[in-house]
Amino acid sequence: MTAATESTLSDSTRPAPRPQRRLRNPGLLAALPVLIFLALAFAAPLLAVLGYSFMPEGTFDFTFPPTIENYHTVFSGSYYISFVKSLGLALVTVALLMVICWPIAYGMAKIFGRWANLMTLAIVIPLFVSENIRLFGWVLFLIKGGVLLGSLQTWLGIEAESILYDVPAIVLGLVYVYLPFTLFPMVLGISMVSREVTEAAFDMGASRWQVFREVELPLAMPGILIGGLLTFILSLGSLAESKILGGQAVIMIADEIETAFTFGQNWPLGSALSVLLILFSGTLVITLLNWVDLDRILGRGRDD
Amino acid sequence: MADPILRLSQLSKRFGQFAAVKDIDLAIDEGEFFTIVGPSGSGKTTLIRMLAGLEEPSGGEILLRGQRINETPANRRPTCMVFQSLALFPHRSVGQNIEFPLKMRGVPPMQRRERADELLRLLRLPEDYYGKQVSQCSGGERQRIALARALAFDPEILFFDEPLSAIDFRLRKTLEKELKDLHRETGKTFIYITHSLEEAMVMSDRIGIMRAGELVQVGAPDEIYSRPANRFVSEFMGEVNVLEVKPNGAGLHCPALGATLQGPGGQGGPGDQGDFAGGYLVIRPEYLRFLGPGETAENQIEGVLYNEYALGSRIQYQVRVGEAVFLVEKLREQRYEGQLDDRVVIGWEARDSVLAPE
Numbered sequence A: 001m002t003a004a005t006e007s008t009l010s011d012s013t014r015p016a017p018r019p020q021r022r023l024r025n026p027g028l029l030a031a032l033p034v035l036i037f038l039a040l041a042f043a044a045p046l047l048a049v050l051g052y053s054f055m056p057e058g059t060f061d062f063t064f065p066p067t068i069e070n071y072h073t074v075f076s077g078s079y080y081i082s083f084v085k086s087l088g089l090a091l092v093t094v095a096l097l098m099v100i101c102w103p104i105a106y107g108m109a110k111i112f113g114r115w116a117n118l119m120t121l122a123i124v125i126p127l128f129v130s131e132n133i134r135l136f137g138w139v140l141f142l143i144k145g146g147v148l149l150g151s152l153q154t155w156l157g158i159e160a161e162s163i164l165y166d167v168p169a170i171v172l173g174l175v176y177v178y179l180p181f182t183l184f185p186m187v188l189g190i191s192m193v194s195r196e197v198t199e200a201a202f203d204m205g206a207s208r209w210q211v212f213r214e215v216e217l218p219l220a221m222p223g224i225l226i227g228g229l230l231t232f233i234l235s236l237g238s239l240a241e242s243k244i245l246g247g248q249a250v251i252m253i254a255d256e257i258e259t260a261f262t263f264g265q266n267w268p269l270g271s272a273l274s275v276l277l278i279l280f281s282g283t284l285v286i287t288l289l290n291w292v293d294l295d296r297i298l299g300r301g302r303d304d
Numbered sequence B: 001m002a003d004p005i006l007r008l009s010q011l012s013k014r015f016g017q018f019a020a021v022k023d024i025d026l027a028i029d030e031g032e033f034f035t036i037v038g039p040s041g042s043g044k045t046t047l048i049r050m051l052a053g054l055e056e057p058s059g060g061e062i063l064l065r066g067q068r069i070n071e072t073p074a075n076r077r078p079t080c081m082v083f084q085s086l087a088l089f090p091h092r093s094v095g096q097n098i099e100f101p102l103k104m105r106g107v108p109p110m111q112r113r114e115r116a117d118e119l120l121r122l123l124r125l126p127e128d129y130y131g132k133q134v135s136q137c138s139g140g141e142r143q144r145i146a147l148a149r150a151l152a153f154d155p156e157i158l159f160f161d162e163p164l165s166a167i168d169f170r171l172r173k174t175l176e177k178e179l180k181d182l183h184r185e186t187g188k189t190f191i192y193i194t195h196s197l198e199e200a201m202v203m204s205d206r207i208g209i210m211r212a213g214e215l216v217q218v219g220a221p222d223e224i225y226s227r228p229a230n231r232f233v234s235e236f237m238g239e240v241n242v243l244e245v246k247p248n249g250a251g252l253h254c255p256a257l258g259a260t261l262q263g264p265g266g267q268g269g270p271g272d273q274g275d276f277a278g279g280y281l282v283i284r285p286e287y288l289r290f291l292g293p294g295e296t297a298e299n300q301i302e303g304v305l306y307n308e309y310a311l312g313s314r315i316q317y318q319v320r321v322g323e324a325v326f327l328v329e330k331l332r333e334q335r336y337e338g339q340l341d342d343r344v345v346i347g348w349e350a351r352d353s354v355l356a357p358e
Helices: A002-013 A017-023 A026-052 A069-076 A079-111 A115-128 A131-142 A147-156 A167-191 A195-203 A208-236 A240-245 A253-261 A267-291 B044-052 B094-104 B109-122 B127-131 B139-151 B169-186 B197-203 B221-226 B231-236
Strands: B006-015 B018-028 B033-037 B059-064 B079-082 B157-161 B189-194 B206-211 B214-219 B241-247 B252-254 B259-261 B279-283 B299-311 B314-321 B324-331 B343-348 B353-356
Touching: A026 A267, A069 A267, A079 A115, A079 A167, A079 A208, A079 A253, A115 A167, A131 A147, A131 A167, A131 A240, A167 A208, A167 A240, A195 A208, A195 B079, A208 A267, A208 B094, A253 A267, B006 B044, B018 B044, B018 B059, B018 B214, B033 B044, B033 B197, B044 B079, B044 B157, B044 B189, B079 B139, B094 B109, B094 B127, B094 B139, B109 B127, B109 B139, B139 B169, B169 B197, B189 B197, B197 B206, B197 B221, B206 B221, B206 B231, B214 B221, B214 B231, B231 B241, B231 B279, B231 B353, B241 B324, B299 B324
Parallel strands: B033 B189, B033 B206, B079 B157, B157 B189
Antiparallel strands: B006 B018, B006 B059, B206 B214, B241 B252, B241 B279, B252 B259, B279 B353, B299 B314, B299 B343, B314 B324
């Protein structure tokens, strides 16, 4: 009894140096919960996909010797058509969004003042509604006899074909859904261009176009680039737009992956396709971010 | 005398109901270093932005060598502005920054490079700075790069919008002198705005003092220093003693002191105050002196030495006379030998004071 009390006492007097030693490197410890979460929720599924992509066709566990037959199937099949189509649609979406978003972003960053907040809200609020529901809204709007064509016919007597279930409708859907992803980083990019810098360029003889090309565009580039990349990668892996608005007129690469996992009951094939898509996107992001040195653009250049 | 390079007549600018600049008339000569001084909100920035073409006047005219340029946009005016933030392009090298105005004018690369090297030499920047990133340059170097860039296309007038305001004291003092040297070397017309009259004094040929959108006084630094047009101008120049006074036949009656003082006066002797009908008597602290036994001055007041402050080469004393507070400044070698709370007599000659009507 006495001994126990003593030891408790001496314990309570001793531990002083310990927490010091432990706190010397608090970073790793503090990051541990997040690291564990990321490892389980983020890295593990990716590793599982990577693992499955080397399993024989139609299997559902990791017990077989690894094989590259799935990759062989992908490259010898016609999957490249879906991939090229997805790529094309993603590029068109990004290009359109760049043109559409620049004036809006410029206005929000430089001109609209407090109205910009209202615009932000107007653009963000629809995001609270699920993407699929919003896309079905577009179907009702665009379908033959729907909001648009129905009104045209009733009030103006104009008969027109619906753009639904074809490429333009898919592009419309992609542009609509990913607009905020291009817009908001672009707004940030443009707000980084100070008014004095553009005025100085103008004062030194630059035309409006030269101010845009020589000063505003390069200085806003980090935002433009990040928005563009985000949109491109999301569009590349998009599924709902082509299904709902495109009515399977175009089979996107994400469609193929879904089919392989569901109807095809061929997880290894779906995994191989996923791995290739991830590799492609990842390579693109890394190359682009290295090629366009963000530090240089931001003026935090290193010695060269 | 030659025609002025820049003439403003009745120039004004309103933002809605607010008149930022009110009917300014001013002529600036070729090669002049003209500084507009005013507190923030006095309209000096709006004025210079109109001159540069970044703001359109609401009324009046801007004439450059007799030609109206009100409607000419900034990129077509033969003038260039150095901004408060300097507005260097962070994504361009030093050389590219300097060459920018030339590139915009379609000057071929070889000639641009030659001009850039020339300007680097003029501003005493090392030649290998041409390829350096702007972000790696120090504050003083950036200042010189901005100057080089502004001079690149050989503008007729250079505007400066407080470019030295964000720089620490010692470097600012150096750069003020460098700027004045550059003015001499280039012979160009410089129009500079600042909130510091001290800065203006160092550099300018003439100074215009601005307050609430109006030019209160225009004159050479000496003139402004010795004959401020009003209380605002004199107080703007630093610490001065200001006494409210009214002429009473025998001199200037000062209610705060309960005494009659002698002002600088008109021609008709001590009682004559010209057309001065009341206002302020301004005396600079360095014109006040402590009077020893037997010493006299035209104006004499007894007070208590309340405190003293060391200001580098000078020492400033606070003397309290009833409710009134006087500042007396002496060179260190001529310091007052005595104790705080001493009863002292301070005095000044009438000609060393200035009358300010408002």
